[in-house]
Amino acid sequence: MESLLILHAVAAACAPWLAARLGRACFAVLAVPPAAGLCYTAWLAAQPLPVRESRPWAMGMELSFRADPLSVLMMALVTGVGVLVLCYSARYFPRGDDGLGRYGGAMVAFAGSMLGLVAADDLLLLYVFWELTTVFSYLLIGYDPESRMSRQAAMKALTVTTFGGLAMLAGFVLLGQQAGTYQISQLRPADLAPVTVLLVLAGALSKSAVFPFSTWLPAAMAAPTPVSAYLHAAAMVKAGVYLLARLGPLFGELALWRAVAVPLGVLTMVLGGWRALRETDLKRLLAYGTVGQLGFLVVLFGAGTEGAALAGVGMLLAHALFKAALFLVVGIVDHAAGTRDLRELSGLWRLMPWVCGVAVLAGASMAGLPPLMGFAGKEAALEALLDAPLVLAGVVAGSALTAAYTLRFLWGAFAPKPGAGTREAHPVSAVLFVPAALLAVLGLLAGPLAPWFEGVMAPYLRTFRDPGYHAHLAAWSGPSVPLLLSAAALAGGVALFLAREPVARAGVALHVVDSGQVFWAMIRRLDRFAIQLTGLIQRGSVPDYLTLTLLATVGVGLFSVIYGGRPHLDVPIVAWQRPEQPVIAVLLAAAAILVLFSRAYVLLALVIGLTGYGTALLFLVHGSPDLALTQFLAETLSLVVFALVLRRLPVQPDKGRLAFPFRLGLGLAVGVVATGAGMLAMAARGTEPVGAFMDEAARQAGARNIVSAIILDIRAWDTLGESAVLIVLTLGVTSLVFLRRRSYAIERAEGGHRPEGRTHWLAATLPRGQRALAFEVAARLTFHTVLALSVFLLFIGHSGVGGGFAGGIVAGLAITVRFLAGGRNELAAAVPVHAGVLMGVGLTLSAGTALAGLLFGRAALDMLATEVSVPLAGHVHVSTGLLFDLGVYVSVVGMVQDVLRALGAELDRQIDQEAAE
Numbered sequence: 001m002e003s004l005l006i007l008h009a010v011a012a013a014c015a016p017w018l019a020a021r022l023g024r025a026c027f028a029v030l031a032v033p034p035a036a037g038l039c040y041t042a043w044l045a046a047q048p049l050p051v052r053e054s055r056p057w058a059m060g061m062e063l064s065f066r067a068d069p070l071s072v073l074m075m076a077l078v079t080g081v082g083v084l085v086l087c088y089s090a091r092y093f094p095r096g097d098d099g100l101g102r103y104g105g106a107m108v109a110f111a112g113s114m115l116g117l118v119a120a121d122d123l124l125l126l127y128v129f130w131e132l133t134t135v136f137s138y139l140l141i142g143y144d145p146e147s148r149m150s151r152q153a154a155m156k157a158l159t160v161t162t163f164g165g166l167a168m169l170a171g172f173v174l175l176g177q178q179a180g181t182y183q184i185s186q187l188r189p190a191d192l193a194p195v196t197v198l199l200v201l202a203g204a205l206s207k208s209a210v211f212p213f214s215t216w217l218p219a220a221m222a223a224p225t226p227v228s229a230y231l232h233a234a235a236m237v238k239a240g241v242y243l244l245a246r247l248g249p250l251f252g253e254l255a256l257w258r259a260v261a262v263p264l265g266v267l268t269m270v271l272g273g274w275r276a277l278r279e280t281d282l283k284r285l286l287a288y289g290t291v292g293q294l295g296f297l298v299v300l301f302g303a304g305t306e307g308a309a310l311a312g313v314g315m316l317l318a319h320a321l322f323k324a325a326l327f328l329v330v331g332i333v334d335h336a337a338g339t340r341d342l343r344e345l346s347g348l349w350r351l352m353p354w355v356c357g358v359a360v361l362a363g364a365s366m367a368g369l370p371p372l373m374g375f376a377g378k379e380a381a382l383e384a385l386l387d388a389p390l391v392l393a394g395v396v397a398g399s400a401l402t403a404a405y406t407l408r409f410l411w412g413a414f415a416p417k418p419g420a421g422t423r424e425a426h427p428v429s430a431v432l433f434v435p436a437a438l439l440a441v442l443g444l445l446a447g448p449l450a451p452w453f454e455g456v457m458a459p460y461l462r463t464f465r466d467p468g469y470h471a472h473l474a475a476w477s478g479p480s481v482p483l484l485l486s487a488a489a490l491a492g493g494v495a496l497f498l499a500r501e502p503v504a505r506a507g508v509a510l511h512v513v514d515s516g517q518v519f520w521a522m523i524r525r526l527d528r529f530a531i532q533l534t535g536l537i538q539r540g541s542v543p544d545y546l547t548l549t550l551l552a553t554v555g556v557g558l559f560s561v562i563y564g565g566r567p568h569l570d571v572p573i574v575a576w577q578r579p580e581q582p583v584i585a586v587l588l589a590a591a592a593i594l595v596l597f598s599r600a601y602v603l604l605a606l607v608i609g610l611t612g613y614g615t616a617l618l619f620l621v622h623g624s625p626d627l628a629l630t631q632f633l634a635e636t637l638s639l640v641v642f643a644l645v646l647r648r649l650p651v652q653p654d655k656g657r658l659a660f661p662f663r664l665g666l667g668l669a670v671g672v673v674a675t676g677a678g679m680l681a682m683a684a685r686g687t688e689p690v691g692a693f694m695d696e697a698a699r700q701a702g703a704r705n706i707v708s709a710i711i712l713d714i715r716a717w718d719t720l721g722e723s724a725v726l727i728v729l730t731l732g733v734t735s736l737v738f739l740r741r742r743s744y745a746i747e748r749a750e751g752g753h754r755p756e757g758r759t760h761w762l763a764a765t766l767p768r769g770q771r772a773l774a775f776e777v778a779a780r781l782t783f784h785t786v787l788a789l790s791v792f793l794l795f796i797g798h799s800g801v802g803g804g805f806a807g808g809i810v811a812g813l814a815i816t817v818r819f820l821a822g823g824r825n826e827l828a829a830a831v832p833v834h835a836g837v838l839m840g841v842g843l844t845l846s847a848g849t850a851l852a853g854l855l856f857g858r859a860a861l862d863m864l865a866t867e868v869s870v871p872l873a874g875h876v877h878v879s880t881g882l883l884f885d886l887g888v889y890v891s892v893v894g895m896v897q898d899v900l901r902a903l904g905a906e907l908d909r910q911i912d913q914e915a916a917e
Contacts, residue, residue, distance in 0.1 A: 001053055001065040001119055004040060006851070008033045008112025015108060016101030023100070027090040030104045034082035034111050041075040049459065052121065052185070066121035066185050069460040073313065074118035074242055077320045081234040082111040084435035085324075089226045091431040092331055103143055103224070110136035114235045118242055123172040123182040127165070130207075130239065134161045137236050141223040153222040156519060160206055160216040168203020168243075171196050187250050189465070197256050200247065205261075208240030208294045211268040215519050218287040225331030228283060233323035237294055238316065244301040245312060249463040252304020261302025266394035268295025273401025277496065278504040282330045282340040282413055286323065289366070289405050292398060293319050299395065300381055305468025306461050307384035313457050314377030314450065314473050318365055321443040322374055325362040326409070328436035329355060333413055335432065336425040342412025347422035349414035354437070355428060356414045361440040365447075367406040367493065368399060368486060371475035373446035375486075382482035384471035396489050403493020408500060447475040547658065550670050557673030573683050580621045588614040596664070605642035609635055625801045626707040633809040637896065640816050644903040708803050708885075719884075720846050723891050727839045730895045734902035779821035783830070786814035794889050795882070804885030808892025815893070819900050827904065831897045838894025846887030849880055 011033045018026035044051055044067045054064040067075070086107065093100060113132035120126040135158075142154030174196040176182040209217035220232055231237070244261065251257040272292030279285040297319065300312035332355055334340045337348060349356040365374030378399060385392040416422070446453065450473035477483065496503055576582050591610040598604045616631035694706050790810035793802030819827040831838075 001040075001116075002055075002063060004033070004037050005112050005116050007036060008108055008115070012105040012109035012112070015105030019101030019104055023095060024090045024093060024097075026100065026104055027086045030108050031083050031086040033108055034079045034086065037075065037079035037111075037115055038083060041072060041079055044075070045072050050185070054121070062122050062125070062183075064121040064125060064183060065116075065119040067119060069457050070242075070245055070313070071118050073317065073457070074238070075115060077234050077238070077317070078111065078114045078118060081230060081320060081324050081439070082107075084438060085226045085230040085328075088229075088328055088331070088432060088435040091429045092224070092226055092335060099143055103140070106136050106139040107227070107230070110140065110231065110235070114239070117239060121184050123176055123184060126184070126243075127169050127172055130168070130203075131162070131165055133236055133239060134158060134165060137161075137220075137231050140227045140231060141220045143224055143227065144222075147222065150222045152520075153216075153219040156219050157216040159523070160213050164203040164206025164213065167199045167206075171199025171203065175200065184246065187247075189250055189253065192251070192254070194256050197251060197254060198260070200243070200251070201257070201260050204240035204243040205264065205298070206240070207243070208237050208298065209268075209291050210240070210264050210295055210298050211271060214268060214272065214291050217291055218284055221281070221283045221287045225283065225327060225334065228287070229324045229327035229331070232287065232290060233327050234320040237290065238320065241294065241297045241301060241312075241316065244298060245309065245316070248301050248304055248309060249465070252464055253466055254304075258302060258304055262299050262388075262391055265295045265298035265300075265302055266391060266398070268292065269299065269398035270295075270394060270401065273398055273405060276405035277401065277408060277500065278508060280342050280412075282333065282342060282409060283327070285342075285405060285409055285412070286326055286330065289402065289409075290323055292402060293323065293366075296381070296395065296398060299391065300384070303384070303388070303391075303468065304464065305384065305466045306464040307468040307471035308381070309464055310454060310457065310461055310471050310473060311377055311380035311384045313460070314373065314380055314453070317446060317453070318373035318377045318443060321439050321446070322362040322365040322372075325358060325436045325439035325443070326366070328432075328439070329359045329362070329413070332428055332432050332436065333425075336428055337423050339423075342408075343417075345413055345417075345423050347414075347416040348425060350422065351425045352414075352428055355433060356410075358433070358437045358440045359410060359413060361444060362436075363406045363410050365440075365443040367403040367490065369490075371444075371447040373443050373450065376447055376450040376473045376475055379477065379482045379486060380471045380473050382485050383480075384469050386481065387469045392485070396485050397492075399486070399489035400492030400496065403490050404496035404500075404503075407493065407497040411497070450474055543658070547666070550666055554666070554669045554673055557677065560677075573679055575679075578621055581618065584614055584617050584621065587617075601646045602643070605639060605646065609639045609642075612638070624707065626803065626806070629801055630803075630806050630809070633806060633813065637809055637812060637816065640813075640820075641899060641903060644900075708881075717850070719888065720843075720850055723846060723888055724843060726895060727843060727891060730839070730898050731836075734898050776821045779817045783814050783818050786817075787811055790814065790889075794885060804888035805892060808889040809896070811889070811893050812896030815896060816900060819904055827897070827900055831893070835894045835898035835901055838897065839891050840894075842887045842889070842891030842894060844887070845890065846884050849883040849887065852880070 011030055015026065015030060018029055022029065047067075049072065050066055050068040052064070052066045054062050056062055086104075089103070089107070093103070110133060113129050113136060117126055117129035117133060120129055138154045138158040141157050142150050144150045172182070174193060175187070178192060178196065179187050179190065181187065206213040217232060217237065221228060223231070269292045272288045272290070272295060276285050276288035276292065279288060293315075297312060297315055300308045300315060303309075330340060332352070333345065333348065336352065337345060339345065361372075365372035368375045368378040381395060382392065385395060454473040576585075588611055591607055591614065594610075595604060595607045598607055612631060612635035616628045616635065619625075619631060620628035694710060790807040792807075793810060794804055794807035796802045815827070815830050818830045822829075
C-alpha cells in the first residue's frame with residue numbers, strides 16, 4: 001500500500017512536467033497509479049480477507065492498512081472510477097489549457113489520498129488522509145482561479161469540511177483514549193461518551209453534505225465536470241458515508257447514533273430531491289440529487305443493523321456507478337452542445353442516441369428500475385426498514401422525488417421541447433463516451449450479480465450485532481411489500497414529473513432562506529468580528545505582547561503556589577549539583593545586569609550574546625558537548641545577524657514606554673518563577689530520567705552519541721519538521737527585505753568586479769577605502785580549513801560531538817567571515833548556488849532519505865548502517881541517518897546564505913543606492 005501511495009505522490013509531482021510536454025495525453029500516464037491501485041485491489045479481492053499491513057511511523061502513529069470487504073469495495077470504486085475519469089479528462093479539456101498540470105496533479109493526489117483513507121486501519125492515519133482529500137478537493141473545485149464563483153465554491157467546501165474534520169479529530173482522540181487503541185480493527189463496542197459520538201458524526205455528515213452541511217456540495221458544481229463525477233459522486237462525498245459504515249458496528253446500537261444520523265438522513269433525502277425538481281442546470285440538478293442520495297445512504301448506515309447495512313453497501317455501489325455516469329453524460333452534453341441549461345437543450349436524443357441510451361440506463365438505476373443494481377439496493381432498503389414506519393415513509397417519499405428528478409434530467413437533456421428547435425451539437429469523441437457507457441453497463445451487470453455481491457459482503461455485515469429486519473439483495477424477488485412500495489414511489493415520481501411546472505413554482509414559493517446567502521452572511525460577520533477583536537488585542541506592539549506574556553507566566557507561577565498546596569513545595573531543593581554552576585550563574589546574572597545599563601544597540605547585542613555563551617557553558621558542565629557546541633555556534637551567528645541588521649537601526653534604542661522599576665520588577669518575578677519551577681521540577685522527579693532509555697535506544701541504533709541518535713534516529717521526523725519550519729521562516733524574513741522583484745540574485749558592488757585573469761585569493765573585492773587587508777588574508781587562509789572542519793563535524797555526528805546542524809553552522813560562519821571581509825562580491829563567489837536551491841535540495845534529501853526506507857518495506861531511516869574506518873577520524877558510523885544529516889547540513893548552509901544575501905548583500909545595495917542618491 002505504501003508503494004501505491006508513493007506512486008500517486010510521484011505522479012502528482014510530475015504532472016506539471018508531463019502536461020507541459022504531452023498536453024492532454026498526460027492523463028493517460030497519470031491514470032497509471034489508479035490503474036495500479038485497481039490491479040492491487042483485484043489481487044486483494046482474491047486473497048482471504050482481511051489482509052493487514054502495519055509499520056511504525058511517527059509520533060506513536062502507525063502506517064496501518066487493512067483490507068476487508070468494505071474497504072476493498074471502496075478501493076475498487078476509488079481506483080476504477082479514477083482511471084475512467086482521468087481518461088475522460090484527456091478529451092474534456094481543450095488543447096493548450098494552462099491548468100492541465102495543476103488539475104492532473106491535484107486529481108492524482110486526491111485519488112491517492114482517498115485510497116489511503118479507505119484502507120487506513122488507524123484513526124489518526126485516517127484523519128491525515130481525510131484532511132488531504134479536503135485540501136486537494138479545494139484545489140480541484142477552485143480549478144479556475146480567475147472565476148469568483150470557483151473561488152467561493154472552493155472556500156465554502158474547505159470551510160465546511162474542515163470544520164467537520166476538526167470536530168471529528170477531537171472525537172477520534174476521545175474514542176482512542178476511551179478504547180485504549182487507535183486501531184480501527186481493534187475497537188470494540190463500549191460505553192462511549194455522547195460527545196464522542198456527536199463529534200465523529202459531525203465530521204462524517206459534513207463530508208457527505210448531510211443537512212445542515214449540504215450547502216457546499218451544490219456550490220462545488222463550479223468545478224470541471226470530471227471533478228464532479230469523481231469527487232462528488234464516487235469518492236469524496238462517500239468518505240463520510242464510509243466512516244459511518246466503518247464505525248456502524250461500533251456505534252450502531254447507540255440510541256444517540258441512530259437519533260442523529262437517521263432523521264438527518266431522511267430530511268436530507270427529501271430536501272435534496274425537492275430542490276432538484278426546480279433546478280434548470282443539469283449539473284446542479286444532479287448535485288441536489290446527490291445530496292438526497294447521500295441522505296439515503298446515511299439513513300441505511302445510521303440505522304446500525306445488518307439488514308440496513310446490506311442495503312447500504314448495495315446502494316453505495318449502485319450510486320457510484322450511476323451518478324458518476326450521469327455526471328460524465330452532463331460533461332458530454334455540455335461539451336457537444338455548449339450548454340447545461342435544460343431550457344436550451346432540445347432534441348439531442350436524435351443527434352446523440354448512444355449518449356441518450358447511456359443516460360437512460362444510468363437514470364433507470366438511479367430511479368430504481370429492475371434489473372439494475374439501483375433497484376436491488378432500493379428494494380433491500382425498503383425491506384430492511386419495514387420495522388421503522390416513519391423512516392420508511394420518508395424513504396418512500398424520497399424515492400418518489402428521486403424518480404421525478406431522474407425523469408426531469410432525461411427530459412431536460414435529450415427530449416424535444418415545445419416551441420424549441422433541435423439544439424446543434426458536434427460529434428462526441430469515443431474517449432468521452434466510453435467511460436460513461438462502461439459505468440452505466442456495470443450498473444446493469446451488477447443487478448443480476450446482487451446475490452453474489454451479498455455473499456462477498458457477508459463478513460462485513462456479520463460485524464453488526466443487531467440483525468434488524470431481514471433483507472437481501474436481488475435483481476428481482478417477486479411480489480412483495482417492498483415491491484409495492486417501490487411501485488408507489490415510481491408512480492409518485494411520474495406524477496411529480498408530469499406536474500413539473502406547478503411543482504417548480506411551489507418550490508420557488510416555499511423557498512424562504514437561501515443557504516448560500518446564509519453561509520456568506522455568517523462568514524462576513526465572522527470576518528468583521530475577527531477584525532474588531534484583532535484591532536482590540538493585536539496592537540502591533542512587541543513590548544506589549546512581551547509584557548502580557550511575562551505577566552501571564554508570573555500569574556501561572558503564583559496560582560500554582562497558592563492553589564497547588566503545601567505538599568508540592570515540601571521537596572528537598574538542591575541549589576546546584578556541580579561547583580561550576582554557581583560561578584556560571586553569577587556570570588549570567590552579571591551579563592543580565594549589564595544589559596540594564598547598556599545604551600546602544602551594538603552593546604546590547606553583545607551582552608545578550610554573553611548570556612547565550614553562558615547557557616552553552618551550562619550545557620557543557622552538564623555533559624552535553626553537542627548542545628554546547630551548537631549553542632556557541634548559533635550564538636555567534638546570531639551576533640553577526642544582529643550586527644548586519646543594526647546597520648539600518650538608530651544607534652540607541654528609544655526609551656521604553658513602561659517605567660524602569662516596573663520592568664525590573666517584572667523581570668525579577670519572571671526569573672524567580674522560572675528558576676523556582678525548574679528547581680522544583682528537578683527535585684520532585686519521581687521516576688528514572690528518560691536519558692537512560694535514550695542511551696539504550698542510541699546503542700540499538702548503532703550510535704555512540706545520544707544527542708545525534710535522538711535527532712537522527714529516535715525523533716528524525718521531528719527534525720525534518722523543524723528543518724522545514726526554519727526554512728519557511730528564513731524565506732519569510734528575507735523576502736521582506738526584497739521588495740523589488742520576484743527573482744533575486746546577488747548584485748555585485750560597483751567597482752568590486754574581479755579583474756580579468758585574476759583569480760588568486762588576494763583579488764580586490766571591496767571598493768577602495770573599505771578593504772581590511774589583514775582581515776581579508778585571514779579570511780582567505782581559514783575559509784577552506786573551516787569548511788573542512790564543518791564536513792568533519794558532519795561525518796562524526798553519530799560517533800562524537802558534531803552533526804549536520806553544527807557542521808552547517810560552521811560552514812555558514814566560514815561564508816559569513818568571507819562576506820564580511822570581501823563584501824557581496826565574495827558572497828556570490830563563495831556560494832555560487834542559489835540559496836533556494838540549497839534549501840530545497842537539503843529538505844528534499846532529508847525527506848527522501850526518511851521515505852526511502854518506507855518505499856522498500858522497512859522503517860524510516862533504516863536502509864543502511866555500517867562502521868567505516870577513516871584516517872584521523874577513527875571509526876565513522878555510516879548510515880541512512882548520515883544522508884539525512886547531510887540534508888540538514890545543506891539546508892543550514894542555504895539558510896545562512898539567504899540571511900547574508902538579504903540582511904547583508906541587499907542592505908549593502910540599499911545603503912549604496914541611498915548614498916548615491
